[in-house]
Amino acid sequence: MAALWPDNPRLIGEGVPRLDGLAKASGRAKYPSDERPDGVLFAVVLHSPHAHAKIVKIDTSKAEAIPGVKGVHLIANEGATLRYHGEEIAAVAAESEEIARDGCRAIAIEYEVLPHAVTEAQAVADGAPQLTPRGNTQAGRAQEDGDPEAAIKEAAASIEGEYSVPVITHVCLETHGQVVRWDGDTKMTVWASTQNVDGVESEMAGAFNVPATDVTVLTPVMGGGFGAKFGADTWGVAAGELAKKTGKPVWLFLDRIQEHLTAGNRPSASAKLTLAADKDGKITALIAETAGTGGISRGAAFPLPYVYEVPNSRRQHTDIRINGGNARAMRAPGHPQGCLIMESALDDLAEKMGIDPLQMRLNSLAEQDTVPSGAGEPLNRSEIYRDQIKLGAEAIGWDQRKPRSENAKASGPLKRGFGMALHQWGGGGRDDKQVTCIINPDGSVELRSATQDIGTGCRTVLAQIAAEVLGLNTTDITSNIGNSQFPPGQASGGSTTTPSMAPPAYNAALEARDLLFKRIASALDAEPGDLEIGKGVILVKGEREVPWKEACRKLGTMPINVTGSFSEGLTAQGVGGCQFVDLTVDTETGVVKLNKIVAVQDTGLILNMMTWKSQVYGGVIMGLNYGLFEELVMDPSTGLCLNPDMELYKLAGASDIPAIDIIPFDNEQMRKRGVIGVGEPPTIATAAAIGNAVANALGTRVPNFPMTPMNVLNALAKA
Amino acid sequence: MPPEDHKAPAELPRPGHSRRDFLRGSSLAAAGAVMATSAETAMHEARADVSEADGVEIFSGSCPIELKVNGEAMSVTIEPRSTLLDTLRNRLNVTGPKRVCDRASCGACTVILDGDAVYSCTTLAISCTGHEVRTLESFETDEGSVPQSFLQNDALMCGYCTPGFVTACQAWLEKNPGKEPTLDDIKQGLDGNICRCGTYIGVFQAALDAAKAMKKGGA
Numbered sequence: 031m032a033a034l035w036p037d038n039p040r041l042i043g044e045g046v047p048r049l050d051g052l053a054k055a056s057g058r059a060k061y062p063s064d065e066r067p068d069g070v071l072f073a074v075v076l077h078s079p080h081a082h083a084k085i086v087k088i089d090t091s092k093a094e095a096i097p098g099v100k101g102v103h104l105i106a107n108e109g110a111t112l113r114y115h116g117e118e119i120a121a122v123a124a125e126s127e128e129i130a131r132d133g134c135r136a137i138a139i140e141y142e143v144l145p146h147a148v149t150e151a152q153a154v155a156d157g158a159p160q161l162t163p164r165g166n167t168q169a170g171r172a173q174e175d176g177d178p179e180a181a182i183k184e185a186a187a188s189i190e191g192e193y194s195v196p197v198i199t200h201v202c203l204e205t206h207g208q209v210v211r212w213d214g215d216t217k218m219t220v221w222a223s224t225q226n227v228d229g230v231e232s233e234m235a236g237a238f239n240v241p242a243t244d245v246t247v248l249t250p251v252m253g254g255g256f257g258a259k260f261g262a263d264t265w266g267v268a269a270g271e272l273a274k275k276t277g278k279p280v281w282l283f284l285d286r287i288q289e290h291l292t293a294g295n296r297p298s299a300s301a302k303l304t305l306a307a308d309k310d311g312k313i314t315a316l317i318a319e320t321a322g323t324g325g326i327s328r329g330a331a332f333p334l335p336y337v338y339e340v341p342n343s344r345r346q347h348t349d350i351r352i353n354g355g356n357a358r359a360m361r362a363p364g365h366p367q368g369c370l371i372m373e374s375a376l377d378d379l380a381e382k383m384g385i386d387p388l389q390m391r392l393n394s395l396a397e398q399d400t401v402p403s404g405a406g407e408p409l410n411r412s413e414i415y416r417d418q419i420k421l422g423a424e425a426i427g428w429d430q431r432k433p434r435s436e437n438a439k440a441s442g443p444l445k446r447g448f449g450m451a452l453h454q455w456g457g458g459g460r461d462d463k464q465v466t467c468i469i470n471p472d473g474s475v476e477l478r479s480a481t482q483d484i485g486t487g488c489r490t491v492l493a494q495i496a497a498e499v500l501g502l503n504t505t506d507i508t509s510n511i512g513n514s515q516f517p518p519g520q521a522s523g524g525s526t527t528t529p530s531m532a533p534p535a536y537n538a539a540l541e542a543r544d545l546l547f548k549r550i551a552s553a554l555d556a557e558p559g560d561l562e563i564g565k566g567v568i569l570v571k572g573e574r575e576v577p578w579k580e581a582c583r584k585l586g587t588m589p590i591n592v593t594g595s596f597s598e599g600l601t602a603q604g605v606g607g608c609q610f611v612d613l614t615v616d617t618e619t620g621v622v623k624l625n626k627i628v629a630v631q632d633t634g635l636i637l638n639m640m641t642w643k644s645q646v647y648g649g650v651i652m653g654l655n656y657g658l659f660e661e662l663v664m665d666p667s668t669g670l671c672l673n674p675d676m677e678l679y680k681l682a683g684a685s686d687i688p689a690i691d692i693i694p695f696d697n698e699q700m701r702k703r704g705v706i707g708v709g710e711p712p713t714i715a716t717a718a719a720i721g722n723a724v725a726n727a728l729g730t731r732v733p734n735f736p737m738t739p740m741n742v743l744n745a746l747a748k749a
Numbered sequence: 750m751p752p753e754d755h756k757a758p759a760e761l762p763r764p765g766h767s768r769r770d771f772l773r774g775s776s777l778a779a780a781g782a783v784m785a786t787s788a789e790t791a792m793h794e795a796r797a798d799v800s801e802a803d804g805v806e807i808f809s810g811s812c813p814i815e816l817k818v819n820g821e822a823m824s825v826t827i828e829p830r831s832t833l834l835d836t837l838r839n840r841l842n843v844t845g846p847k848r849v850c851d852r853a854s855c856g857a858c859t860v861i862l863d864g865d866a867v868y869s870c871t872t873l874a875i876s877c878t879g880h881e882v883r884t885l886e887s888f889e890t891d892e893g894s895v896p897q898s899f900l901q902n903d904a905l906m907c908g909y910c911t912p913g914f915v916t917a918c919q920a921w922l923e924k925n926p927g928k929e930p931t932l933d934d935i936k937q938g939l940d941g942n943i944c945r946c947g948t949y950i951g952v953f954q955a956a957l958d959a960a961k962a963m964k965k966g967g968a
Contacts, residue, residue, distance in 0.1 A: 045903075047900050047901060047903065048900065048903065048905070050908075051899070051900035051903070051905060051908075052890060052896055052897065052900045054905050054908030054911050055885075055890075055895075055896035055897075055899035055900055055904075055905055055908070055911050055912075055915050056845075056885060056886065056888065056890050056896040056915075057844070057845020057846070057884060057885040057886045057912045057915075058845070058886065059908060060844065061844075061847075061909065063847075063848075064838070064844035066839070066842055066844075072839065126828070126839065126840075127835060127839060128828050128830060128831060128835075201945050202945065203847070203849045203855070203857060203907065203909040203910050203944075203945050204847070204849075204907070204909045205849075251907075251908060252907065253847070253907045253908070253909030254906075254907040254909060254945055254946060256945075285851060286849070286850050286851050286852070484907065485906035485907030485908065485946050486906065487906075640903045641903060643903075644903045644906055644946075644948060644951060645906075647947055647948070647949075647950045647951070648906055648946045648947030648948060649947070650947070651947030651949065652945075652947055675850065675852060675854065676849070676850040676852075676854040676855050676943065677850075677852065677854045681943050681945065682943075682947075682949075683939075683940050683941075683942070683943055684935070684936040684937075684939040684940050684942070684949055684952075684953070685936045685937065685940050687936070687949045687950070687953075690950060
């Protein structure tokens, strides 16, 4: 089918309130963690109290003897090595959560505590404990372009810099977990807080050796994932084991401490680099040694050079393992790190050369950076960036910006600064997902897909598309998602959900409409080609209006049930954006106060302006947290995480939110590209822009993120 | 507060364990401050079914109490250490309030206790006997209501923090009837709540709109 999105849409692009918004705002929406099936038992996970230890002996008999404890499941056995504070050891199911916690405390374990390395410095130090047989560090192959040494020699100017950002964690508000109920020996119902309904289904089916069709994963709504909730996880399987053992449904969600320690993190990043430019202020060369840790797992690589064209570059990256929880994808994996390192260095070089950093960015964009445009000719993203930068600079008041040297000389402790940064992301859809559209004889319309709504409004957007095609209101459509028994749905990752699911929803609605026309035409004394969709009516020969419900009644008893697939031309990929920050730093306290953030973002065809804006605001605020507050703190001496909570792991509250100006880069050309996806891109550049604004305000670079009072004052002390 | 509320923990007669031990065992020492007379009585009367297995102290025990939740009298058997949040969610199936941080940092569990917004994750259920507990399930949802205002402003994404924000907002408006708040008032009023999706901008507008509607409605 060669359908394209409609030229003059009635609903697409409008701000339509969420279908499940009132249920969420009135407490009636049932999240997986709210499910309490009859006879439910509550399970609690026991985790490692040590950074590195061997389990010598484990005795669960006392736990099993506690009245109310119904089952104990060992995740790690005697002889197992625990590699970080928080690694799972066992799970206990009991009549109440309180008793399950008692059960965990009653498990007697003898540990052989091993030496640990919980910081990158500890892991690379001489005599560090070896965390894997292959060592603690793993160097990637050097990436090289051109001749960076020669280019640096010929450059008009260069800087040498060091920048770093620590490990942070997702802090999904609904913790990871599932409720598992066995229905007989092979059938299983799983209420999972996941961004990957189909993935959890196959994982659970594999773990228990039952057919995937016998596993039903339900995720009607879920409380945030940000990349951490793709799998069933060891504790999900433990819930299944306990449910099997006890014959009762088992509720198992991590507590906040475990969530912080074991449910995923965004790796740290650091770089020691040389950046050089020619006399016109165009970047010509980059040499970088980079490193990062994702904890006990790998995955700390990030893109560099980032966004800009650097003809001569060499980069050597090293992944470092420590005794910490595993890295997991986190909103635009790698990009926030690459962005803040590249953008910090670029800003410092512009400062050294006395060039406006905005101009230096324009100079250093590639001449041709082509991205697909959906149905038409490819687009040059560099031109899009130029337009976006113009819009953003005007909205923040970039002309008020003064060079660092001038700000540093300003009197008084309060210094104002401006900063900016650019980012990019892929997005785009997958072609193997489906949506079913059902039109019932009573006129009700239902969409079905296994995909889930991670909070972006997927349920609403799909209904909006069907409503557009069928001439109905969004609220007339029932959008049933989050059920693994429905047609295959996209996992919510990479900003691919909407671009993967919107085309099949559109095609399903179009096919359902055509089939409806075919089935009811004769009953309306017409040919299928005589029928058209009007608003809430079927138009016969452009004149007679038959109300939607009356027309559907002509279907008799057989509903229309069609499944739509992907088709070309409805999506594209490759977006960009820029962000600007205006802030004030108190040089006596080190406190950074944001005055305003401007975010300009393109994402192709925007389906729902209201939920789109919410996502961009949300991305910016997550970036704000990354720039100002977040850091997972490990204690070098004990090896324990010091802030697995929401008090000492700081996140922005209401008073930390500045004015935020969102500018959708939305024009005819963008709309023609089709749907792309916006979850990730707007979170990338914020921290980088904040860091640059802080450097601009202070007259000196704060090289270590986040921009906490400690890091700011440390940088001032060294300046 | 009457003087008997300030009895030293050690003076509390309780079979087997002092309240101090109980609090240490349940990691809820912070909640001790909110214990009221009725709570202590209930604790005292609790049939503490304490099992002690070779040095592992178990503080379980059943304690039947009456709670008034959303205008309805409810009988429930809890443990003295059970929080109001866990009692609502795990025993009464009132799952509107959410458990997120479990230590009074994020506000997702906010309920209205005798007119005050409180964190139910650090309020002991037994301290609520004789008091009125309201959760967001009891709020109006029609035009101009707080939940409706959240919907209209897309003041929610994943929605897990939303019950707390809605409840804090409702409590603020009830405490300040007829007042038209500034943006700063709203920010201060909601500073005890955290949203990870970053819906604050919508939340601020929802709160401002709800205040306006409330004033117009003469409530």
